[in-house]
Structure formats: C-alpha cells, structure tokens
Amino acid sequence: MRERRLEVEVDGRLLSVANLDKVLYPASGFTKGDLISYYVAVAPAILGHLAGRPVTLARFPDGVEGRSFLEKHVPAHAPAWLETVEVPRVLGRRTRRDALEQAVVSSVAGLVWAANLAAIELHVPMWRVDTGPSPRPDLVVFDLDPGPGVGVLECIPVAVALRRELEARGLEAVPKTSGRKGLHLYARLEPPRAWQDVRSEAYEVARRIEAEEPRRVVTSMARARRPGRVLIDWSQNHPAKTTVAAYSLRAEATPSVSAPLRWEELAAAERAGRADGLRFRPAEVLARLDRYGDLFAGLAVRS
Numbered sequence: 001m002r003e004r005r006l007e008v009e010v011d012g013r014l015l016s017v018a019n020l021d022k023v024l025y026p027a028s029g030f031t032k033g034d035l036i037s038y039y040v041a042v043a044p045a046i047l048g049h050l051a052g053r054p055v056t057l058a059r060f061p062d063g064v065e066g067r068s069f070l071e072k073h074v075p076a077h078a079p080a081w082l083e084t085v086e087v088p089r090v091l092g093r094r095t096r097r098d099a100l101e102q103a104v105v106s107s108v109a110g111l112v113w114a115a116n117l118a119a120i121e122l123h124v125p126m127w128r129v130d131t132g133p134s135p136r137p138d139l140v141v142f143d144l145d146p147g148p149g150v151g152v153l154e155c156i157p158v159a160v161a162l163r164r165e166l167e168a169r170g171l172e173a174v175p176k177t178s179g180r181k182g183l184h185l186y187a188r189l190e191p192p193r194a195w196q197d198v199r200s201e202a203y204e205v206a207r208r209i210e211a212e213e214p215r216r217v218v219t220s221m222a223r224a225r226r227p228g229r230v231l232i233d234w235s236q237n238h239p240a241k242t243t244v245a246a247y248s249l250r251a252e253a254t255p256s257v258s259a260p261l262r263w264e265e266l267a268a269a270e271r272a273g274r275a276d277g278l279r280f281r282p283a284e285v286l287a288r289l290d291r292y293g294d295l296f297a298g299l300a301v302r303s
Helices: 032-041 043-050 108-116 152-168 195-212 263-272 282-292
Strands: 005-010 013-018 023-025 056-059 069-071 084-091 094-103 119-124 139-146 173-177 183-188 230-233
Touching (some): 139 152, 139 195, 152 183, 152 195, 152 230, 152 263
Antiparallel strands (some): 139 183, 139 230
C-alpha cells in the first residue's frame, strides 16, 4: 500500500506526516491522526514534563495489537532541528565514558515528529540534562503496581501512607494514574540530588511502608510475593530508567492517559469502592486541564 504523506507547518517547522487514517487502537478506531491531534492539544501541559529530559519513545507502528519497540537512540532520519543530547551510560554506581544520543522533546513540532513515528508512549527519567555531567534527579517516583487479586483501589491507602512519609521528609507528594492498573506518586527535589542518595532514600521509604503493612505491601518484585499485595516499585529512581510522562497516552486496548489526580479524587474513589473514575480518555484529560489546570505544574521544568 502506498504511503500517504502530508506536509504540515508546526511552530515554523515543515514536517511530513504519513498515514493519518491508520488505526492504532482497533477497539476504538483511534487513528494516528487522532494521536497527533491529542499531543498537539495537550502540548501546553505535557511539554513542561518532557523539556530538558531525554525521551524514550515506545513505538507501535502497527498499532497497539501489533509489534512494538522502545527507541532511545535518535533515529538517523530525525530532522536536523530536533533537540538532542548526549546521555552518559550509567551502570550500577559507575558512569561509562561513552554516551547515547537521545532526543529531547521540547516543542510542539517535536511532539508531532514523535507522534508521526507512532510513538504512543513517551517515557522520561527523573533527571534533566542541565543538572551536570552526572545525572542528578529533581524528581523522586514510586510506582504502585497491584498484584493478582488487587487493583487500583488497594493502591490508594498505600499512596496515602507514602504521602505521609514523604511529607515527614519535607516533600510534597503528587499522584497520577499509570494509565494502566496502578498509580504513580511523585515529589519534587530542590535542589537536585545525587541519584545514589535518591535511590537509597526511596528504598528506605518503601521498606518503611512495607514494615507497617506487610500483608498489603511488598517491595520485592518476586512473583511469589505479589498476589494480594501492592508492589511499591522504588527502583525507577535510577538514571538509566524511565517512567511514562504525565499526559502520555498508554498502549492499552483503548486509549488511556497517565493523568495527574487530586487527592480528593482518590479519597472519593476509595469511599465509593469504585475505580472507574480513575481512568481517563484523551478527551477527558483535555477537559480536566480546562477545569483544573495542570495538576502536575509544580513538577514541571522551571525556566
């Protein structure tokens, strides 16, 4: 089938986009054109959470039911205007001298470029490229992942316990949906800190919650310990790892977004025993931005 291309101007950049009518989510008919349109519409919010951070693209050229791959390297066909950065390769507590060239998506044109590659998901690390030669996180994250037999509702009291522990350490916790079955909890670090210290403290916080609730919480990824418990995945606090960005789409059966939340929404869902209000489609996220603004604004890159 012949590829159908269209030339568009975005932010003064001329981009070639292709096959806008290609269906990426067969269950809902959501197309590549819809993907691009969503990222353009959500750009005022998402760019603050992508800017300054090397991006890993989760690409689904055949849609969510087809093959997929993660792309860290800047592809050879990337436009010359695309912002890129040399990222050190970090292994354990050592940093290798060779580096990896990655894209930094800091403009609407960059978002359109990524979406045209069928990059449904955009993942970034907890550190920015302007923090020095060695990655220094300005964010800490906890991924709450429910095991077999539990769901997002069981993640809520764990998130509340983490919030309490982080506040005791002078950190303000902000939740968002994973866009799948769990929750993410973030806090801003000012000034940025050595990643080894952040990782150690995240582990300490997670283990403290596990000690308080050993029947409901686990910090080990061992499958045998997962059923009926919520995993606090603290290990994302490593410079070589990434977490899906706020407002990124997820490659589920139908389009869902990793969306920031209000604590009141989590409390209401727990009281009602209903999790259906904690999953958001792209249009719902745009409506939430109109209503609440960017609930993650305090975590965005500050100029």
